[in-house]
Amino acid sequence: MAEVRVIPDSSAPSSPSPPVPGRPLLLLLAVTCGVTVANVYFPQAVSPLIADGLHVPSSSAALVVTCAQLGYAAGIFLLVPLGDRMRPRSLVTTLLLITCAGLLLAATATRLPVLAAAGALVGLTTVVPQILIPMAAGLSSPQRRGAVTGTLLSGLIGGILLARTFSGVLGQWLGWRAPYLAAAALALLLAPVMAVALPRTAPSTDQPYPKLLAAPVRLLRTEPLLRRSCQYQVLVFAAFSAAWTALALFVTGPRYHLGTPAVGVIALVGAAGMLATPIAGRRTDRDGPDAVSLVCLTGTVTAGVLLMAGNLGGPVGLVGLAAGMLLLDVAMQSGQVANQARIFALRPEARARLNTAYMTCAFLGGSAGSWLGVRAYSAFGWDGVCALVTVLAGLALLRHVLRDRPGRVSTANTAQRTSEPSGDTAPQTSPPSGGTDRGEVEAGRGR
Structure with a gap:
């Protein structure tokens, strides 16, 4: 059994303190997040080789x-909500x-x-990181939630970026x-490891599966902060996916005449973004x-210009490409830390469903961006x-500048939120973390 420590949770004095995952x-x-998410990204580096081979x-x-990204979006919508109803051990394995x-x-x-269909299947079932991240957030105190999320996202980034390097060179x-x-082979190795290492966490709801599927849509309708976080990530992840998908075509084309390992080298430079997400997590906990x-x-806007x-x-051009992609990676992943810290503070008993709504929107945006x-x-x-x-990043920045201020959330949304039962078995005891926009959360909850 993996190490699990227990610390006091000052935000919920009347309820048992949550176990906190050890280092x-x-x-x-x-x-595990890095190894599994790589399955969605490594085809970007070998697509020219696939074209030649087939x-x-x-x-x-x-x-x-x-197709891999569409499958991932479908898996997030169809499978990640089960993280609130099933034990992560059996589901992840x-x-x-x-x-x-x-x-x-x-x-x-x-x-x-056949390859496209197999890629969609892989994307559908490789949603393990989106089950592990809300699980880890649920095991953490509100004061450490951003830092814990940032740690797992640093592994996620490593998988995304190193996957391109690995697949480009190996291919x-x-x-x-x-x-x-x-x-x-890596997936087969991880299955028994996860079966032993994951803590025996209890499900937070016994809702039937159809209601679990409907919950993310309802949450999108009733949670203003969730909608805003989704809008940011749809636009930014679309920009990110567009750049990385086209990069392989660009560097192997007539301008540079390079092989697929060049894409991997550029991705390797971007791996420095792994160091940024823990910092972004701590800044989110501190500044919001x-x-x-x-x-x-x-x-992200600056990265588009730099590219x-x-x-x-x-x-000179290669240096510009590497610098632009590094900035794009750091900005996108660090922004995701902020977005997920924002949404995980909303409903503690529904973190997997909140993450389902968020990541489904994000990967639909990523799929559209690739196209x-x-x-x-x-x-x-x-x-x-x-x-x-x-343009995509500029639209996200404009949305942020024009965001709703505390107290300006519509009364219609507030009334709808307070009139709808959650249907969950766990009480909503944990308030937002210190880094969340408290005024807007309170307005959204109608308190």
């Missing part, structure tokens, strides 16, 4: 990336075994439709199937999520991609 368990959870156009091979099967199917595919040496086989969101959204340096070509990125690159070249990133 060894947190590190294991962070590694004899299809590069734009068609990029469909594998889009089962998902890892199914993911392994999907990766093996992808590795043996001989036609693009160049052994072919595009090799990354799928390696990922299958809105202050962190402002910095991150401004950084235009890629058109210079040569070493738009390829279209922008095909029609307007790299400048079109940079313009797309800047």
Whole structure:
């Protein structure tokens, strides 16, 4: 059994103190988040190799990336709510075994439709990080929730970025199937580890599955802070996915004539973002999520402008690309720390369902961004991609500047929220963390 400590929770004096995951368990959870989320991202680096291997156009091979992200969005909507109803031990172990099967199917595919379908299946079941993150947040005190979320997200970032490096290099040496086989082996290894290491947490609700599926939609309707966080991440993650999907086409195209390992090298530079999310978590706990969101959204806009340096070509262009992608990665992932700290403070008994609503919206935005990125690159070249990133990030920044202030949440939303029963078995005892916009939360709750 992994180490679990118990500390007092000052926000809920009348209820039992939640167990807090110790550092060894947190590190294991962070590694698991990174290894599993990599399944959605490593196809971005090998899509040109897939195109050559299956004899299809590069734009068609990029469909594998889009299908994986759509599958991930579907998995978040269909499977992550079960994190509130099932024990994470059994749920995570089962998902890892199914993911392994999907990766093996992808590795043996001989036609693009089969590969795209296998990628969608892998995306559907590789939602383990979105179960582990709210679970860890629920085991933490409000004062440490941002820091714990940031730690797991640092592992997530490492998986996203290093996956491109790993798959690009391995694919160049052994072919595009090799990354799928390696990922299958890692999933098979993690399944028994998670079956032993995860704490025996109890479900927070006994709602039937149809009601669990309906809950994220209801939460989106009744929680203003959840809606706002989703709007930020839809736009920013769309910009992020557009840039990374088009980057592989750009650096392997006529401007640079580089191989897929070049995408991995750029991603490796971006791995420095792993150091940023724990810092963003501590800043969120201290200053509140809105202050962190402002910095991150401004950084995303700046990244879109900086990426235009890629058109210079040569070493200068590559440096510009690496700097722009690093800033984009840091801004997107640090912004997610703020967004998730904001939503996890809303309803302690429904964190998996809150995360379902948030991450479903985020990955629908990411899927749309991948599609738009390829279209922008095909029609307007790299400048079109940079313009797309800047416009999407600019819309998110504008939404943040024009956000509702405390006390301005509509009375209609307040009345609707207070009149609807939650249907959950756990009482809502934990108030927002110190870093959450207290006035807006209170207004949203109608207190």
